[in-house]
Amino acid sequence: MTRPTAPAIPDELDRLLRRMRLPYLRKAAPDVLATARAQRWDPAEVLRVLINEEVIGRDSATRRMRRHSASFPTGKTLASWRPEESSIPEPTQHALSTLEWIGRHENLVLAGPSGTGKSHFVEGLSQAAIEKDLRVVWFTLESLTQTIGKAKVDGSVARTVARICRCDLIVVDDIGMLPAGQDAAEAFYRIIDAAYERRSVAVTSNIHPSGFDSIMPKTLATATVDRLLHHAHLVLTKGDSHRLAEALAGKGVVPLS
Structure with a gap:
């Protein structure tokens, strides 16, 4: 009717x-x-x-x-996250999912092999943060470097960094996939330094933060990691790539008919 x-x-x-x-x-x-x-x-x-x-x-x-x-890469949420398949302990997953650490201006660093769910989990947390009326911005190290590089051209670096740090959560994804030069290391340092004890930063990396000096200038890496880890939850993932496992199981594509 x-x-x-x-x-x-x-x-x-x-x-x-x-x-x-x-x-x-x-x-x-x-x-x-x-x-x-x-x-x-x-x-x-x-x-x-x-x-x-x-x-x-x-x-x-x-x-x-x-x-x-926020410029999320995929739109994944915690609804599609499978906690039982992650190497992250479930109590840790639950504690991070409360997002209380963002209110305390603490950082989150997920480090581990590629394909172990780091980006998916952080994106899910980021989506949940927006549902709680928090502001989030998402970068890769490359896109962050480009953003700061453009600001250098017109002398607006300070304003750009301040604008980024108005967000409650700043994500820098996939550090360590490629070597980072002086510009990338400087851009990363500027954000970590400006956000220090004022905003939360979430970082995913396929190498431990102690090894950042192997992909970027040592002086900047040391200063960045010092601030990043001071108030941080460091979570290490392990295991085989979920993407590779799905591909080998034939779940990566729709079967041809």
């Missing part, structure tokens, strides 16, 4: 709601007002429900915008 359409709100009220920029309240108003008339709601309840619709709509739009701005 088709639900009857609620009568449209008066044109004058529609114009006022548009002028006040209350799109979610305006969209909900016909159904809410029709229900209120039928059930004889108290006027205060009508106002509460309508304002709540606007708040819910704005919060949802803000989260969508933050997910887009």
